[in-house]
Amino acid sequence: xxxxxxxxxxxxxxxxxRMKLLDLIKHGTQCNCEFSDALELPPNLISHHLRILxxxxxxxxxxxxxxxxxxxxxxxxxxxxxxxEFLYEFLDPxxxxxxxxxxxxxxxxxxxxxxxxxxxx
Amino acid sequence: xxxxxxxxxxxxxxxxxRMKLLDLIKHGTQCNCEFSDALELPPNLISHHLRILxxxxxxxxxxxxxxxxxxxxxxxxxxxxxxxEFLYEFLDPxxxxxxxxxxxxxxxxxxxxxxxxxxxx
DNA sequence: TATATAATTCAACGCGTATTGAAGTAATAT
DNA sequence: ATATTACTTCAATACGCGTTGAATTATATA
Numbered sequence: 001x002x003x004x005x006x007x008x009x010x011x012x013x014x015x016x017x018r019m020k021l022l023d024l025i026k027h028g029t030q031c032n033c034e035f036s037d038a039l040e041l042p043p044n045l046i047s048h049h050l051r052i053l054x055x056x057x058x059x060x061x062x063x064x065x066x067x068x069x070x071x072x073x074x075x076x077x078x079x080x081x082x083x084x085e086f087l088y089e090f091l092d093p094x095x096x097x098x099x100x101x102x103x104x105x106x107x108x109x110x111x112x113x114x115x116x117x118x119x120x121x
Numbered sequence: 122x123x124x125x126x127x128x129x130x131x132x133x134x135x136x137x138x139r140m141k142l143l144d145l146i147k148h149g150t151q152c153n154c155e156f157s158d159a160l161e162l163p164p165n166l167i168s169h170h171l172r173i174l175x176x177x178x179x180x181x182x183x184x185x186x187x188x189x190x191x192x193x194x195x196x197x198x199x200x201x202x203x204x205x206e207f208l209y210e211f212l213d214p215x216x217x218x219x220x221x222x223x224x225x226x227x228x229x230x231x232x233x234x235x236x237x238x239x240x241x242x
Numbered sequence: 243t244a245t246a247t248a249a250t251t252c253a254a255c256g257c258g259t260a261t262t263g264a265a266g267t268a269a270t271a272t
Numbered sequence: 273a274t275a276t277t278a279c280t281t282c283a284a285t286a287c288g289c290g291t292t293g294a295a296t297t298a299t300a301t302a
Contacts, residue, residue, distance in 0.1 A: 007137055043280090081212075259286100272273105
């Protein structure tokens with residue numbers, strides 16, 4: 001998945017309702033009515049958020065083989081893992097580097113020396 | 122950090138400009154003018170996004186000891202790592218469970234048996 | 243003191259999006 | 273056929289947020 005897709009996934013993730021939905025799905029695929037009960041939100045609003053979760057690829061759907069009116073939601077493992085790896089690398093503290101002295105008065109020793117001599121005057 | 126603070130961090134992260142800013146800061150503390158050049162955005166807009174990054178605790182500031190007009194930005198390692206750990210756990214594929222049969226026609230074997238007998242009739 | 247510089251804050255605009263209630267779709271039951 | 277159900281889509285509203293340009297603050301220099 002390209003970088004923009006991943007950033008979009010983060011955007012999708014950055015909503016308490018969708019976080020809770022993902023967490024519920026993670027602990028067993030569920031149908032709209034259960035989400036609606038658990039989060040105390042109208043079914044159409046749940047549908048809306050699930051649509052967004054599906055659009056960015058974080059979840060996928062499956063219809064009940066006995067009664068196709070029911071829809072069950074699953075985590076899309078592939079996207080899930082990809083997002084996980086990306087964030088784990090992006091937030092890697094080992095990559096943090098000290099300030100590159102490319103800008104500002106402290107960026108050159110010359111400037112520091114000049115400053116120092118001014119103070120001395 | 123509480124869960125709402127972490128979700129807020131994700132929300133803050135879910136913006137291409139701020140992702141780029143964080144990435145630049147990660148590779149050496151920088152000042153506003155450099156961000157402005159690198160991202161080709163007006164300095165006040167950079168300030169705005171840095172303020173949001175600082176507010177949620179992802180970055181912190183430091184003033185130049187020689188000329189306090191310059192401000193340098195650093196990654197706040199503590200928040201950085203905390204967010205990393207949280208997301209790594211939340212997106213752990215090992216936690217994904219199969220559907221709990223608590224809802225829908227396939228939720229009970231009884232229902233399946235009834236359905237089966239209807240088909241047979 | 244006056245001017246310049248680095249950055250921030252403010253006011254306002256426009257776009258996107260979460261939410262709401264109603265209408266629509268698809269599948270099943272009577 | 274008609275009604276019911278599970279869910280989705282639609283239209284409308286309201287709020288939040290990114291962006292912009294101007295004004296402001298803080299600091300340094302002439």
